[in-house]
Amino acid sequence: MKEKEEIVGMSVKNKVVVSGVYFLIREKEIIYIGSGRDVHSRIRMHSKNRRMRFSHYTILEMSKKKRLLMEKQYIEKFRPLFNFMSNPDYQDGKKEVLRIFLTKFNSAKEVKELCGVNEDVIGKVVFERGGVPDDVIEKVKNAILSR
Structure with missing residues (x-):
């Protein structure tokens, strides 16, 4: 002290x-x-x-x-x-999953509660890091876009 x-x-x-x-x-x-x-x-x-x-x-x-x-x-x-304004990746609906995740969720844990997918995998899907099976990507995206 x-x-x-x-x-x-x-x-x-x-x-x-x-x-x-x-x-x-x-x-x-x-x-x-x-x-x-x-x-x-x-x-x-x-x-x-x-x-x-x-x-x-x-x-x-x-x-x-x-x-x-x-x-x-x-x-x-x-x-x-x-x-x-300086980021063309986020114009015309691109990276919509990332935008919704960052604006409507406090953490990957909230998404996990919706779809049951591991938080590390959710991070890979949201930030497009790859290495995730297509069916899991769809499950995570659907959970996020449902908000």
């Missing part, structure tokens, strides 16, 4: 403002990439969005000039679900 002096010594006098690029993460997948001069404030805003549920985030601290360039490059490289 920490002593009072140590706790007081660790305190921050003023709000720490971090400028940089941030990555919102769910199920080991980057679902959104953003940037800002006050990244913590932006992340708090996203946490209130019920459709964009995430469990973790990562911040890369950098200057304004660099963050604007890097945000664009990271979006192009990783093509996250919620960066719709």
Whole structure:
């Protein structure tokens, strides 16, 4: 247990403002990439969005000039679900199973309750990693699309 002096010594006098690029993460997948001069404030805003549920985030601290360039490059490289405008994979109904999974389910466990398929296999189907028999893929997709 920490002593009072140590706790007081660790305190921050003023709000720490971090400028940089941030990555919102769910199920080991980057679902959104953003940037800002006050990244913590932006992340708090996203946490209130019920459709964009995430469990973790990562911040890369950098200057304004660099963050604007890097945000664009990271979006192009990783093509996250919620960066719709920059991601042609999610236009015209492509990756519909992934979109519904990320917006309507809290975890693979919820899908498992609907279809009885192992959570690791559900992850493979949702994120199109392969190695899953066609009948199992259909079972998982039907469970997700039924929502």
